[in-house]
Amino acid sequence: MLAKCMSVQMSIKAPFDRDAQFAAKRRSVILSAASAFRRRGYHNTSMVDIAKSLGLTKAALYYYVKNKEEILFESHVMTYDSMDEILKSYARTSLSGLETLEAIFRDFVELLTQSGVSLLTDVDSLKGDWEVQILKRRNKIERRVVDVVKRGQAGGTIRAGDPRLYVFFFMGALNWLNAWYDIEGRLDANDIADHFVMQLRSGMAA
Amino acid sequence: MLAKCMSVQMSIKAPFDRDAQFAAKRRSVILSAASAFRRRGYHNTSMVDIAKSLGLTKAALYYYVKNKEEILFESHVMTYDSMDEILKSYARTSLSGLETLEAIFRDFVELLTQSGVSLLTDVDSLKGDWEVQILKRRNKIERRVVDVVKRGQAGGTIRAGDPRLYVFFFMGALNWLNAWYDIEGRLDANDIADHFVMQLRSGMAA
DNA sequence: AATAAATTTGACTCAAGGTTCAAATTTTAA
DNA sequence: TTAAAATTTGAACCTTGAGTCAAATTTATT
Numbered sequence: 350m351l352a353k354c355m356s357v358q359m360s361i362k363a364p365f366d367r368d369a370q371f372a373a374k375r376r377s378v379i380l381s382a383a384s385a386f387r388r389r390g391y392h393n394t395s396m397v398d399i400a401k402s403l404g405l406t407k408a409a410l411y412y413y414v415k416n417k418e419e420i421l422f423e424s425h426v427m428t429y430d431s432m433d434e435i436l437k438s439y440a441r442t443s444l445s446g447l448e449t450l451e452a453i454f455r456d457f458v459e460l461l462t463q464s465g466v467s468l469l470t471d472v473d474s475l476k477g478d479w480e481v482q483i484l485k486r487r488n489k490i491e492r493r494v495v496d497v498v499k500r501g502q503a504g505g506t507i508r509a510g511d512p513r514l515y516v517f518f519f520m521g522a523l524n525w526l527n528a529w530y531d532i533e534g535r536l537d538a539n540d541i542a543d544h545f546v547m548q549l550r551s552g553m554a555a
Numbered sequence: 556m557l558a559k560c561m562s563v564q565m566s567i568k569a570p571f572d573r574d575a576q577f578a579a580k581r582r583s584v585i586l587s588a589a590s591a592f593r594r595r596g597y598h599n600t601s602m603v604d605i606a607k608s609l610g611l612t613k614a615a616l617y618y619y620v621k622n623k624e625e626i627l628f629e630s631h632v633m634t635y636d637s638m639d640e641i642l643k644s645y646a647r648t649s650l651s652g653l654e655t656l657e658a659i660f661r662d663f664v665e666l667l668t669q670s671g672v673s674l675l676t677d678v679d680s681l682k683g684d685w686e687v688q689i690l691k692r693r694n695k696i697e698r699r700v701v702d703v704v705k706r707g708q709a710g711g712t713i714r715a716g717d718p719r720l721y722v723f724f725f726m727g728a729l730n731w732l733n734a735w736y737d738i739e740g741r742l743d744a745n746d747i748a749d750h751f752v753m754q755l756r757s758g759m760a761a
Numbered sequence: 762a763a764t765a766a767a768t769t770t771g772a773c774t775c776a777a778g779g780t781t782c783a784a785a786t787t788t789t790a791a
Numbered sequence: 792t793t794a795a796a797a798t799t800t801g802a803a804c805c806t807t808g809a810g811t812c813a814a815a816t817t818t819a820t821t
Contacts, residue, residue: 409798521731
């Protein structure tokens with residue numbers, strides 16, 4: 350924790366390596382933990398588990414992180430950052446509403462199958478402000494996707510119906526991915542993405 | 556626990572009330588807990604919480620139940636029992652594959668929104684044989700639904716494609732229901748069922 | 762009313778696992 | 792080579808919550 354406090358004052362002189370290395374290690378702590386959370390769940394993953402998978406000791410983790418809850422929080426943040434970026438990349442697209450939705454959904458599926466990032470459901474284990482922040486971000490993302498659906502409906506590419514229900518429906522599919530993806534090893538990530546997008550399209554096209 | 560052991564020997568003489576009452580109370584312990592698990596998650600729900608919501612003391616719960624894990628196990632069992640029943644009721648139907656699937660899905664949605672029963676995701680918190688049993692039941696149900704999809708494909712009512720992926724897709728939607736249903740109070744359970752079935756149909760029809 | 766069975770409780774034990782910290786070790790820079 | 796900073800550790804601490812049990816209380820039976 351010292352390192353992080355120092356870094357602000359030292360950043361003028363300190364070589365970039367320092368901070369970068371610290372950040373990289375911190376990041377890998379969170380990613381490694383996130384992957385364990387996804388498979389075994391937050392409460393079934395102990396700090397010792399996380400530490401061992403990195404060749405460290407439990408105590409060492411606290412050099413990078415305030416506490417276990419912060420790890421959960423940060424892993425959510427990472428996921429939402431990636432999703433925000435995806436959404437942003439389609440902000441001024443010339444694609445139709447439906448096409449945009451398809452593209453976003455495909456990127457989401459790829460995000461969750463390819464990278465280590467995962468959609469996390471243990472929001473209830475976050476307390477107070479942390480929980481609030483994460484729920485806000487989730488809502489923000491859902492709202493943005495809902496807007497795309499509305500655009501598609503206005504433009505006539507997406508069928509009528511409560512936009513929120515459309516979004517909930519396929520966000521659920523996305524979420525469920527975590528429960529079986531790495532288990533059914535024989536399914537190819539691309540096949541999944543193709544199928545899901547196909548089902549999204551035929552389920553929503555006007 | 557005595558009561559349960561006795562009941563076997565005493566069942567000849569004992570008035571039905573006794574066992575029935577015990578079973579009813581045990582059942583309500585499990586239902587009440589399941590509902591809390593659904594909202595807050597298994598690990599965020601303590602035995603004290605469960606007890607309080609029934610006007611009891613933690614210790615009293617152990618009169619009806621071996622331990623906390625058994626509650627989780629039994630609540631899964633209850634859900635799967637209900638689903639089995641739904642599946643069974645369409646075993647010898649004359650409906651097409653697609654129509655059968657729609658009907659099943661509608662019943663599933665209603666099961667999860669109307670009754671206290673919930674689809675539970677905390678399987679990882681079950682250990683050893685208990686986990687195995689529950690996973691077996693889940694697989695069995697998924698396999699049966701997959702069979703319906705295959706039947707629909709064979710009969711030409713459902714489009715081609717990996718049947719498992721179809722099932723995973725809408726089982727995910729079903730599952731995600733738990734995450735937002737009772738929060739968004741303004742959505743009517745029937746509207747949800749209607750929408751979901753509509754999206755299922757248009758997403759899978761040949 | 763009296764007795765037995767069923768049900769509930771308060772007070773306790775116990776283990777798991779998150780967190781802390783001073784000391785040891787390693788890395789970096791002069 | 793050496794001193795300061797960064798990183799890691801072992802050994803404890805501490806909180807939470809599951810599970811136990813003998814005793815108290817309630818309910819049913821004669």
